[in-house]
Amino acid sequence: MSDGDDHGFFGEGSLRPAPKTSEKSGKADARKHYEGHRERLRQRFDEAGVEALADYELLEMVLFRSVPRADTKGPAKELLNRFGSIGEVLGAPESRLREVPGIGEAAARDLKLVAALTQRMLRSQVRGKQVLSSWSQVLDYCRAAMAYEDREQFRILFLDKKNALIKDECQQTGTVDHTPVYPREIVRRALELSASAVILVHNHPTTPLQSHAGSR
Structure with a gap:
């Protein structure tokens, strides 16, 4: 092989390193x-x-x-x-x-x-509807509002005589494993709102949301 051939085979073109990608180009x-x-x-x-x-x-x-x-x-x-x-x-x-x-x-x-x-959207969807006939919708709202809170909450849904929602309120916020409940306050507020029934909802930060329903 001639010197010319050697130069052609091992020339700069065959040994040229691949271009480096700059940090700026990578970003x-x-x-x-x-x-x-x-x-x-x-x-x-x-x-x-x-x-x-x-x-x-x-x-x-x-x-x-x-x-x-x-x-x-x-x-x-x-x-x-x-x-x-x-x-x-x-x-x-x-x-x-x-x-x-x-x-x-x-x-x-x-x-x-x-x-x-x-x-707000779920609350507006629930308000004025037959709450007890759309129980899953109420639970969806309650889960979105409080299921992942790191402290216990006690929430009350006040209903009229047609089981339509008048108002929902968080009455008490407690500690990680305790929230106080005062029946007299529930009754007093139900009378103020002229509620015929109430849905009581509370959460446990370490367990799934629990709820109980009742009427006055």
């Missing part, structure tokens, strides 16, 4: 990835609606505004893994939400804002 590629993912989620939501998205994807979209420059898929999945469902994520205290990697103060606040809106 740009990562940003491009999650921005493209966000746009695809928005497009699916716009074109196919909420049923086209999994629960974690809905949480991702909620987090888009509060986590503008990072991938939100991991935090969204971890929220569901830790708390179990969207309802329990929204019902969790802010302090526990911030324990999830990627969930800071702004993200936790936005999740609690969604929870507040959900509670």
